[in-house]
Amino acid sequence: MTFDAIDKKLLGYLQEDCKKTNKELSGLLNLSVTAVYERIKKLEREGIIENYVGLVNKSKVNRDFVVLCHIKLIQHRKEYLTTFEKAVLAIEEVVECYHVSGDYDYIIKVLVADINEFREFMVTKLTTLDHIGSTHSSFVINEVKHTTAITL
Numbered sequence: 001m002t003f004d005a006i007d008k009k010l011l012g013y014l015q016e017d018c019k020k021t022n023k024e025l026s027g028l029l030n031l032s033v034t035a036v037y038e039r040i041k042k043l044e045r046e047g048i049i050e051n052y053v054g055l056v057n058k059s060k061v062n063r064d065f066v067v068l069c070h071i072k073l074i075q076h077r078k079e080y081l082t083t084f085e086k087a088v089l090a091i092e093e094v095v096e097c098y099h100v101s102g103d104y105d106y107i108i109k110v111l112v113a114d115i116n117e118f119r120e121f122m123v124t125k126l127t128t129l130d131h132i133g134s135t136h137s138s139f140v141i142n143e144v145k146h147t148t149a150i151t152l
Contacts, residue, residue, distance in 0.1 A: 001046050006031065008152045010039055011048070015149040018052045055148065063111040066140035067118055069126065070104035074133040081105075087129045093121050104136070115139075 003011075006029055013025055022040070026033045043049045058064040073080050081099070088097045088108060096109035112118045118137075126135065 001048060003152055007039060007043070010036070011043070011152060012149070014040070014049065058111060062113045065112050065114050065118060066143070067110040067112070068138045068140070069108045069110060070136040070138075071106040071108065071126075071132060072103070072134045073105045073131050075131070076105070080131040083130055084132070091125055093125070 009029060010025065013020060013028060020028075022033045022036045025031075025036045029036060031039075040049070058066070071084075073084060084106070085097070085099075088094050088106075093110050093112055094108045095111050098107045099105065100107055110118065110121060112121055122135075122137075126132070
């Protein structure tokens with residue numbers, strides 16, 4: 001799909017605040033409400049807009065201890081990868097998981113309340129998963145940049 005300047009602005013506004021009404025967006029974009037509605041529907045149909053979500057403040061829900069865990073599996077067999085990925089999907093503390101190249105096979109982002117809760121997570125959940133060879137954890141000291149917006 002090719003994006004014109006209005007599509008780019010519209011996507012920017014929606015990523016900033018998806019609760020803006022079509023009327024508010026029409027004023028910002030100098031378009032009719034119908035034109036805004038049609039553009040949004042097209043972006044949804046094309047799969048550009050996948051979902052609308054509410055972003056939760058980690059500290060307000062006591063999940064602001066952020067850990068990045070690098071995980072190495074014992075082997076790179078397909079069944080090991082599949083088993084690990086399926087298991088990670090079921091762990092609520094894991095909010096992101098990436099299969100990566102380099103020294104480790106996966107990087108996961110874990111949100112917990114504190115170091116004690118992270119230790120409990122490691123002992124009772126992560127290290128009990130099959131086929132993990134080693135882990136390396138890094139604790140986030142300060143979040144310098146965090147965004148969900150994609151600029152076109």
